[in-house]
Amino acid sequence: MAETKIPYKIYLSEDDMPKAWYNLRADMKNKPAPLLNPGTGKPLTAEELSPIFCEELVAQELDDTTAYIEIPEEIRNFYKMFRPSPLVRAYCLEEKLGTPAKIYYKFEGNNTSGSHKLNSAIAQAYYAKKQGLKGVTTETGAGQWGTALSMACSYFGLDCKVYMVKVSYEQKPFRREVMRTYGASVVPSPSETTEVGKKILAEFPGTTGSLGCAISEAVEVATKNPGYRYVLGSVLNQVLLHQSVIGLETKTALDKYGIKPDIIIGCAGGGSNLGGLIAPFMGEKLRGEADYRIIAVEPASCPSFTRGTFAYDFCDTGMICPLAKMYTLGSSFIPSANHAGGLRFHGMSSTLSQLYHDGYMEATSVEQTSVFEAAEMFARVEGILPAPESSHAIRAAIDEALKCKETGEEKTIVFGLTGTGYFDLVAYQKFNDGEMSDYIPTDEEIAASVAKLPKVGE
Numbered sequence: 422m423a424e425t426k427i428p429y430k431i432y433l434s435e436d437d438m439p440k441a442w443y444n445l446r447a448d449m450k451n452k453p454a455p456l457l458n459p460g461t462g463k464p465l466t467a468e469e470l471s472p473i474f475c476e477e478l479v480a481q482e483l484d485d486t487t488a489y490i491e492i493p494e495e496i497r498n499f500y501k502m503f504r505p506s507p508l509v510r511a512y513c514l515e516e517k518l519g520t521p522a523k524i525y526y527k528f529e530g531n532n533t534s535g536s537h538k539l540n541s542a543i544a545q546a547y548y549a550k551k552q553g554l555k556g557v558t559t560e561t562g563a564g565q566w567g568t569a570l571s572m573a574c575s576y577f578g579l580d581c582k583v584y585m586v587k588v589s590y591e592q593k594p595f596r597r598e599v600m601r602t603y604g605a606s607v608v609p610s611p612s613e614t615t616e617v618g619k620k621i622l623a624e625f626p627g628t629t630g631s632l633g634c635a636i637s638e639a640v641e642v643a644t645k646n647p648g649y650r651y652v653l654g655s656v657l658n659q660v661l662l663h664q665s666v667i668g669l670e671t672k673t674a675l676d677k678y679g680i681k682p683d684i685i686i687g688c689a690g691g692g693s694n695l696g697g698l699i700a701p702f703m704g705e706k707l708r709g710e711a712d713y714r715i716i717a718v719e720p721a722s723c724p725s726f727t728r729g730t731f732a733y734d735f736c737d738t739g740m741i742c743p744l745a746k747m748y749t750l751g752s753s754f755i756p757s758a759n760h761a762g763g764l765r766f767h768g769m770s771s772t773l774s775q776l777y778h779d780g781y782m783e784a785t786s787v788e789q790t791s792v793f794e795a796a797e798m799f800a801r802v803e804g805i806l807p808a809p810e811s812s813h814a815i816r817a818a819i820d821e822a823l824k825c826k827e828t829g830e831e832k833t834i835v836f837g838l839t840g841t842g843y844f845d846l847v848a849y850q851k852f853n854d855g856e857m858s859d860y861i862p863t864d865e866e867i868a869a870s871v872a873k874l875p876k877v878g879e
C-alpha cells in the first residue's frame with residue numbers, strides 16, 4: 422500500500438476539537454497522593470481549599486475518578502481563537518539530521534502569551550467569573566503564566582493581580598507591559614504589600630525574589646481579600662486536566678493518518694504541558710491498550726525528577742501552601758540562574774511524580790548550552806524561534822532521532838513545542854556571544870535542601 426503523504430502541518434477543524442478534558446487520574450491504579458494541610462498533616466478537604474481556590478476548580482483538583490469533564494462552551498469558544506493548534510511534521514529537521522526517524526511537534530506558541538499556559542488560564546478565569554468573584558491573584562516567574570492569565574482575565578472582565586519575581590520584573594520589562602496592557606496590576610515580589618513579603622524583605626534585604634516567595638504573597642492577598650481567589654499555572658491536577666486539550670488534539674491528528682508514535686517527549690517544569698500532551702496516550706498505556714516511551718526533559722540545573730526525592734514538600738518558600746507529594750529538590754532549593762525560567766521550580770506535578778515512580782515514564786536532564794544549540798538548529802530549519810523551555814524537548818527529540826540514525830530505526834517521535842522565545846532574547850544573546858554557563862548543582866547542595874523537607878506523611 423502506498424504511504425499517504427503526511428502534510429507539513431496536520432490541521433484539525435473546529436469540529437475536531439475536544440468537547441471534554443481527559444482526566445488521566447481516573448485510569449491510574451495508584452492515584453496521586455492527596456494534598457495535605459501543613460498544620461494537621463491530614464488530606465485537605467474541599468472546605469479547606471475553597472478559601473484559596475474557586476469551588477469548581479477545587480472539585481476538579483480532588484476528582485480522581487471522572488475520566489471526562491465537559492469543557493464549558495464559553496471556554497471552547499475562547500479556545501477557537503487560537504486552537505486547534507497545528508501538529509507539524511518536522512521534515513526539514515529530519516533532513517538536516519539525516520535521520521530515518523519521523524519527527525512531529527505540537528506547536529502551542531500561536532497566541533499572544535506565546536505558550537500553552539493560556540489553555541488553563543482561560544479555564545481558571547472562567548470558573549472565577551462563574552462564581553461571581555471580583556478577581557484572582559497569582560505569581561509569575563519568567564512572565565508567561567502572568568501574561569496568559571491577564572489575557573484570560575481581561576476577556577472575562579476580572580481583576581488580575583500578578584506578583585512577579587523581582588529579578589524578572591526588572592529584567593523583563595516587556596512581559597510586564599504586555600500584562601499591564603491587558604489590565605493586570607503587576608507587583609515586584611517580595612513586596613511591602615503583604616505580611617510574608619515584609620518578613621522576607623526584613624530577613625533578606627535586597628533579595629531579587631523567587632517563585633516560591635511570589636506564590637506566598639499571591640496566596641496571602643487572595644485569602645485576605647473578599648472576592649479574590651488564587652490561581653496557579655502548573656503543578657496542580659486541575660492544570661494538567663485543562664492542558665489535556667494538547668494531547669487530545671495531537672491524538673486526533675495522528676489518528677487521522679493512522680500514525681502511532683513510539684516516543685513522546687515534553688519539557689517538564691511543573692509538569693502541565695507534559696501531563697497534557699501525554700494524557701490520552703498514558704491513558705491507553707495505563708489501560709493496557711498500547712505502549713509508548715514517554716520522556717520528561719528537565720534542566721540539569723533544576724533536576725527534580727532525575728535527582729530529586731519522592732516526598733511531601735511545600736510548593737512555596739514561605740511554607741504556607743498545602744503539601745504535595747512529588748519529586749522535589751526541597752522548597753529551599755534555589756536553582757542557579759537558568760534562562761528557562763518556566764522550568765525553575767523545585768517540585769513536580771503529583772500525578773506525573775506518581776507515574777514516574779511507578780515506571781510509566783522516563784526522565785532525562787539536559788544542559789543549557791546544548792539546549793540552545795538544539796534551539797538554534799531548530800530555528801534555522803523549522804523557522805520558529807523556540808522558547809528556552811520548549812528547547813529542552815527539542816534537544817531530547819534530536820538526540821532520539823540521532824540514535825535512530827545510528828540504528829537505522831524509523832521511529833516516530835512526537836514532542837511538545839510549548840512556546841516561542843521572543844521575550845528570551847537576552848538568553849539568545851548570551852548564547853550567541855558564547856557567554857552561556859552550565860551550572861549543575863552538587864550532590865551536597867541537593868542533600869542540604871532535601872534534609873529540610875517537612876516530616877509528614879511518612
Ligand SMILES: *Cc1c(COP(=O)(O)O)cnc(C)c1O
Nearest residue numbers: 655690691692693694763810840
Ligand atoms: C511555563 C512553561 C513551561 C513549563 O511549565 P510546565 O507546567 O512544566 O508545562 C514550558 N514551556 C513554556 C513555553 C512555558 O511557558
